[in-house]
Amino acid sequence: MLDYAKILSENVQEIKPSGIRKFFDLLGDRKDVISLTVGEPDFMTPYHIREAGIESLEKGRTFYTSNNGILELRREICNYLNRRFGLAYEPKSEVIVTVGGSEAIDLTVRALIEPGDEAIIPVPSFVCYGPIVELAHGKPVFIETKEEDSFKLRPEALRAAITPKTKLLILPYPNNPTGAVMTKDELEEIAQILEGTNIMVLSDEIYGELTYGRRHTAFATVGNMWERTITVSGFSKAYAMTGWRLGYLCAPKELVTQMHKIHQYAIMCAPTTSQLAAIEALKHGDPDIEMMANEYNRRRKYILDGLRKMGIDTFEAEGAFYVFPRIGKFGLSSDDFCQKLLDEKGVAIVPGNAFGDCGEGYARISYAYSVEHITEALKRMNEFIKELF
Structure with a gap:
């Protein structure tokens, strides 16, 4: 049997898989999960x-x-x-x-x-x-x-x-x-x-x-x-x-x-x-751009307000469609916080350290989802935070 480790280039083998997709793949076939992981518009192409x-x-x-x-x-x-x-x-x-x-x-x-x-x-x-x-x-x-x-x-x-x-x-x-x-x-x-x-x-x-x-x-x-x-x-x-x-x-x-x-x-x-x-x-x-950007801005304000109301300090994002809340105060690593949130409440977000070691203590949440979707995710997150204490 071929030893592929000796055949493949060392350069390729040393590359780490995407931390975003790695966490996304953990969702598997679970039907109860509310995912805020992927940076993909929920709008259909016009x-x-x-x-x-x-x-x-x-x-x-x-x-x-x-x-x-x-x-x-x-x-x-x-x-x-x-x-x-x-x-x-x-x-x-x-x-x-x-x-x-x-x-x-x-x-x-x-x-x-x-x-x-x-x-x-x-x-x-x-x-x-x-x-x-x-x-x-x-x-x-x-x-x-x-x-x-x-x-x-x-x-x-x-x-x-x-x-x-x-x-x-x-x-x-x-x-x-x-x-x-x-x-x-x-x-x-x-x-x-x-x-x-x-x-x-x-x-x-x-x-x-x-x-x-x-x-x-x-x-x-x-x-x-x-x-x-x-x-x-x-x-x-x-x-x-x-x-x-x-x-x-x-x-x-x-x-x-x-x-x-x-x-x-x-x-x-x-x-x-x-x-x-x-x-x-x-x-x-151009009108499609304006419509979608206005809706993302509405969601941005909504999710920032929701996170802050549950006591999560969150940087005032001014672009893209992500927020990057600070979660270190809850006594868990970024990986553990996100894994525990997924396991206990069925909410998927991305550990901040997927984007570099300095992202430890943060998590990325995408608001490229409907307000209804975000509302349910925030509700479950609020329950999760209360149970941590």
Whole structure:
């Protein structure tokens, strides 16, 4: 019998599974569970977008597109980014349509990172960044952000983390899991530190449409950051299109030309049907964005109020669709708190340490669920907290 441990690469075997999915998988076939674990809109993809996808299939548009995506889609991406965020990109040479934002992140890291290069990653943050850097034989350098700083990257912390080996800074704002949003002034402080270096920036702006109280600032619009920024986004969150698996990256053509080669050999092209549906989303989907963002904001206020009423201190999330309550005072680790809540009350949330060691003492709760769903979860959580004492 083959010893697969000796056959598989050590690099792959050392990568840890996603802490989010690991906990989600614990739910199994339980029917009584109220889950607030997954960062996926509960809205169905808007009808006119689905209709565009269906129409493309009925017309037989089932063939490959150009590697970097349908040119009309790339034009609409550029129009959208300019209209909504003031970004300027050239559709023929500065855009790649990818299989979700995750491919765009992987593509960026593989194009930039060589063995031994360092990538700075603020944490808590989405689980994929570190492993993707490690798979490229780079070294993730994690900067702990703190609640007293509103979970934002502080310029002095960035300055201290930079070494001669630093190749990349990953900026994950609006942030998953904390809901933190960086202001233009705060981003300008980060930009000043990067001036005069060769450090590139991967700005993951997948939640850029989901901010509450202020508009998102695209990092490439700050100072002279355009030339060093790879802007990553997609359709999953803003348009409720998670299953369509469509994202994109925008960057200077010198970078896109090289990234194209990786994308060409690894993927060929993103799904044709998804691309054609996305054209419709970009042309006519602004009202859908506003409707869903307004509803998420209503849920955000509702869940923050509910958690605070039961005595759980919770950071005032300003973006995405997560809250990151502090649970350390209950005398349980994040893992134990979430496991006990699941076992005793059938409520599933994600331990904060799934997003970095500094997430210990916190938990991530998604409000991408109906108010009725959230209400029942809060009711059970309140019972759980009372029984802990």
